[in-house]
Amino acid sequence: MQRRIIRKLELETFLSKVKAHPSPKPSLEQYTIPSDVAATILHIAAYTYDDLIGKTVLDLGCGTGRLAIGAAYLGAQHVVGVDIDKKAIKTAIKNSSMFNLKEKIEWATADLDAVHGKFDTVLQNPPFGVQKRGADRKFLIKALQVGKKIYSLHKSLHKEKSFMEKLKKVKVMPVSPSPFIRRLTKENGGEIKATYAMLMKIPHMFPFHTKEKHEFIVELYVINSESY
Numbered sequence: 001m002q003r004r005i006i007r008k009l010e011l012e013t014f015l016s017k018v019k020a021h022p023s024p025k026p027s028l029e030q031y032t033i034p035s036d037v038a039a040t041i042l043h044i045a046a047y048t049y050d051d052l053i054g055k056t057v058l059d060l061g062c063g064t065g066r067l068a069i070g071a072a073y074l075g076a077q078h079v080v081g082v083d084i085d086k087k088a089i090k091t092a093i094k095n096s097s098m099f100n101l102k103e104k105i106e107w108a109t110a111d112l113d114a115v116h117g118k119f120d121t122v123l124q125n126p127p128f129g130v131q132k133r134g135a136d137r138k139f140l141i142k143a144l145q146v147g148k149k150i151y152s153l154h155k156s157l158h159k160e161k162s163f164m165e166k167l168k169k170v171k172v173m174p175v176s177p178s179p180f181i182r183r184l185t186k187e188n189g190g191e192i193k194a195t196y197a198m199l200m201k202i203p204h205m206f207p208f209h210t211k212e213k214h215e216f217i218v219e220l221y222v223i224n225s226e227s228y
C-alpha cells in the first residue's frame with residue numbers, strides 16, 4: 001500500500017508514461033484521458049475523499065488503463081479494468097507490466113453489461129455520447145449498481161469563454177451538477193456529493209474534430225450510491 005502522499009505533478013508525470021490507444025475508434029470515443037485531468041481526478045479521490053488507498057476499485061471503460069494504473073499506483077488494494085475493446089486491454093496489460101503493477105490489476109475485455117459484483121470505488125471516463133447519444137448514461141447506471149462511491153467524468157454544458165479563462169487560472173472549480181445527471185443519479189439510487197469543473201485538451205484524432213487541439217470543459221461527479 002502506498003503510504004507516502006504523491007504530489008499531483010509527480011502523479012501526472014507518472015501517468016503521462018501510460019501509453020494511449022494505438023488505433024482509437026471514433027465510434028467508441030476512444031481518446032485517452034490527458035494525464036493532468038487523470039491526476040486531478042485521482043488526487044481528489046485519494047486525498048480529498050479517501051476513496052482509493054486500500055480500496056477495491058473498478059475502472060469502467062478503462063481504455064489503456066490510465067485511471068486504473070493510477071489508482072493502483074496510489075495504493076488501491078485491488079483494481080479491475082474493463083473495456084469492450086481487445087486492443088485497448090492489450091495495451092493496458094502492457095502498460096501495467098511496464099510499471100510492475102500487473103499483480104494488483106485484473107483486466108477484462110467485456111461490455112459493461114457483463115460487470116457484476118461490488119466495488120468500493122468506481123472511476124470512469126465514459127464516452128461522452130458525442131457519437132452515440134446517451135452512451136454515458138449506461139455507464140452511470142452500471143456504476144451506481146456496482147460501486148459505493150463513483151467518480152464519473154462528463155462533458156460540461158458550459159462553453160462560455162470567460163469560464164474557460166477562469167478555469168485556465170484556477171484549474172479546478174466546484175460547480176452545480178447538470179439537471180440531467182442529477183435526475184439520472186437520483187432515479188438510480190445515488191446522491192451527488194460534489195461536482196468539479198476542469199478543462200480538458202485532446203489532440204485532433206477523429207474526423208469530427210475540427211481543430212488541431214480540442215479544448216472543452218468537463219465535470220467530475222463525485223457520487224454516493226445508496227443502492228450499494
Ligand SMILES: C[S@@+](CC[C@H](N)C(=O)[O-])C[C@H]1O[C@@H](n2cnc3c(N)ncnc32)[C@H](O)[C@@H]1O
Binds near residue numbers: 060
Ligand atoms: C473516452 S474513452 C476512455 C478510456 C480511458 N478510461 C481513459 O480515460 O483514458 C471510453 C472507453 O470506453 C470504452 N467503451 C465504450 N463502450 C463500452 C461498453 N459498452 N463497455 C465497455 N467499455 C466501453 C471504449 O472502448 C473506450 O476505451
